[in-house]
Amino acid sequence: MGTPTPSTGLIDISEFQKIDLRVGLVKEAEQIPGSKKLLRLVVDLGDEVRQIIAGLAEWYEPDDLLGKYVIVVANLKPKKIMGYESQGMILATCDSDKPSLLTVISEVKPGSKIC
DSSP states (O other), X not given: OOOOOGGGOOOOHHHHTTSOEEEEEEEEEEEOTTOSSOEEEEEEXXXXXXXXXXXXXXXXXXXXXXXXXXXXXXXXXXXXXXXEEEOOEEOXXXXXXXXXXXXXXXXXXXXXXXX
């Protein structure tokens, strides 16, 4: 393993621990009317259900995401996007032509904390 370069934006473990990553289960998914890029997802986080707006419509059909386990940034401030409130962020890769959603290898309880 090499030494990280300064350009990686190193953070302290205490900063990382501020991020609340949880496993979510996609219960509903639909294209947002009037948008080519946005999907409205309803995600079960165990003790609550959240609406998350994700820019995935160019690569995924809504039905492709139903029943999928995803990794959610649960403590991100809500944001209005095209009139819809997004209550989190779904993690995906950014280094290819098509984003690949981060997931878990086996079934887990929705809301499980990533630690």
